[in-house]
Amino acid sequence: MGWIIDVPGAEVHEGHVAMLGPDGRGSGGSSGEGALFSNPRWSWGSDEPVDIVVPWSEIIGWRVQCECGWRGTTWRREDARTDDPTEEDVFPEHMLLPDGRTLEAAGHAEWREHVQPLVATAAVRSAAAAVRDAETALAEAVAAARTANPPATWEQIGRAAGISRQSAHERWARHR
Ligand SMILES: [Zn+2]
Known part of the structure; x- marks a missing residue:
């Protein structure tokens, strides 16, 4: 029991x-x-x-x-x-x-x-996990865009992500 x-x-x-x-x-x-x-x-x-x-x-x-x-x-x-x-x-x-x-x-x-x-807190836990998964997918997509031929610029990536060129660079430039 x-x-x-x-x-x-x-x-x-x-x-x-x-x-x-x-x-x-x-x-x-x-x-x-x-x-x-x-x-x-x-x-x-x-x-x-x-x-x-x-x-x-x-x-x-x-x-x-x-x-x-x-x-x-x-x-x-x-x-x-x-x-x-x-x-x-x-x-x-x-x-x-x-x-x-x-x-x-x-x-x-x-x-x-x-x-x-x-x-x-079950719903908080699952939503936080979904956010982490999405962050990972986003970083992978940015990395793929940067290694494409020709590579996407930070200006183009920022526009696609809805943030500034500067923000995109600060966020993902080190994630290569
Ligand atoms: Zn217990």
Whole structure:
């Protein structure tokens, strides 16, 4: 269970509510018996299992986190109660806060605030990239005009670009 945002030209953010093991590390998944954690004793070629199972009863809490390293609220086990006492699991989507929200919903809301600046500036980011691409294309076109046979003069290039001869020369003469 995760939330992902992929803004073109920006880093990817992927958030979720992790179940926390006794050592405070976040879980990487789950099995029927409990939450899965990467085994710190595992290494290539060793007989150790890649993952270890921590029983639901040993989960100490939950944490909102993002792949980028950002971390939100940490809840302790006593901060939330299950919505189904017949089930032993402690999945965030089944755990309720005193205000009635699930940990999944509360965590998602918090993570959305974390990525909000990226969403708000997405159009700025793409427009700025388009400007840079256009600047590159313009400089290449000027260079091509200057190496044509016969070469275009700075007067002609300036007129074509809508600027003065002097400005054209100052802007592109060194870009050869
Ligand atoms: Zn992030």
